[in-house]
Amino acid sequence: MIDTKTRLLGLIGYPLGHSLSPLLHNQAIEEFNLNYVYLAFEVKPADLKKAVNAIRAFGIRGVNVTIPHKERVIPLLDEVEPLARKIGAVNTIVNDQGKLKGYNTDLSGLKRMLEEDASFVFKGKKAVIIGAGGAARAAGFTLCQAEIAEISLLNRTVKKAEQLAGEWSEYYPEIRIKGGGLSPENYYQELKNSNLLIDTTPVGMSPNTDEFPVIEENALHSGLLVVDLVYNPRETVLLKAARRAGAKTLGGAGMLLYQGIESFKLWTGKEPVVENWKKIL
Numbered sequence: 001m002i003d004t005k006t007r008l009l010g011l012i013g014y015p016l017g018h019s020l021s022p023l024l025h026n027q028a029i030e031e032f033n034l035n036y037v038y039l040a041f042e043v044k045p046a047d048l049k050k051a052v053n054a055i056r057a058f059g060i061r062g063v064n065v066t067i068p069h070k071e072r073v074i075p076l077l078d079e080v081e082p083l084a085r086k087i088g089a090v091n092t093i094v095n096d097q098g099k100l101k102g103y104n105t106d107l108s109g110l111k112r113m114l115e116e117d118a119s120f121v122f123k124g125k126k127a128v129i130i131g132a133g134g135a136a137r138a139a140g141f142t143l144c145q146a147e148i149a150e151i152s153l154l155n156r157t158v159k160k161a162e163q164l165a166g167e168w169s170e171y172y173p174e175i176r177i178k179g180g181g182l183s184p185e186n187y188y189q190e191l192k193n194s195n196l197l198i199d200t201t202p203v204g205m206s207p208n209t210d211e212f213p214v215i216e217e218n219a220l221h222s223g224l225l226v227v228d229l230v231y232n233p234r235e236t237v238l239l240k241a242a243r244r245a246g247a248k249t250l251g252g253a254g255m256l257l258y259q260g261i262e263s264f265k266l267w268t269g270k271e272p273v274v275e276n277w278k279k280i281l
């Protein structure tokens with residue numbers, strides 16, 4: 001029941017479209033019988049500072065932060081967890097008596113998905129990441145933090161892949177990291193001896209579900225775990241091809257789910273039941 005003690009949780013982003021976060025978080029609030037409500041707030045970039053001040057003024061316990069605010073929100077916070085600062089992106093804010101601290105649960109979310117839904121072990125493994133945007137950034141830092149042995153980052157715009165790979169190498173000199181173009185040669189060469197492929201491009205996302213992100217389907221093999229961060233549709237063209245090649249596959253819904261669980265834990269100290277959220281997704 002909503003009363004004078006009810007506190008807000010929420011999501012800020014622009015545009016928000018059809019976010020599943022309110023459904024998931026409000027289910028957990030109900031499950032634990034907590035006096036919170038989770039709402040989605042469309043906040044235009046020009047209003048971000050006002051929105052962050054409103055978190056303080058209204059005593060909002062915490063918010064998720066999504067595109068396009070993940071980077072620009074950082075200077076507006078009182079404190080940022082070291083890893084989120086290193087990545088340069090915050091997706092969760094916790095308000096402790098007016099003091100706002102930023103976290104990035106995308107990383108722990110992706111790591112949990114790989115470990116819990118595919119039993120993936122990082123040490124000694126090689127990964128190929130396709131794309132060099134915000135999601136690739138989160139994926140690369142996740143793998144480096146988990147002490148993977150080698151990463152090959154392939155992107156349509158080669159310069160961006162080289163820049164990001166260079167940045168990771170500075171932070172993690174013990175990991176073999178290189179950036180290159182998304183050519184058929186690189187694709188075959190790098191996937192041949194890889195254990196993990198993470199596609200971080202939006203290619204294949206609804207409504208353009210027939211698009212294929214990779215150049216050659218034949219490069220996929222049964223020794224791979226193939227992850228597509230796109231979660232709509234559930235099984236993308238890439239994942240279908242990977243399944244045909246005998247590879248293990250994971251869609252992006254798990255990352256969404258686990259990062260949300262980590263955020264909810266930061267705000268409330270309670271851990272939503274994974275199976276309940278999976279049913280909703």
Ligand code: NAP
Pocket residue numbers: 131132133134135136155156157160182200201202203205213229230231252253255256257
């Ligand atoms: P972004 O910053 O815009 O980066 C997109 C990347 O994809 C860029 O490197 C871009 O290459 C590449 N790309 C785009 N279209 C391409 C094409 N037709 N062929 C080859 N490469 C292409 O986007 P983002 O924030 O990283 O998000 C990417 C995707 O990840 C979205 O679909 C998003 O929904 C998904 N995502 C999922 C989760 C989750 O929880 N599951 C979390 C975050 C993001 P260039 O550099 O050459 O432009």
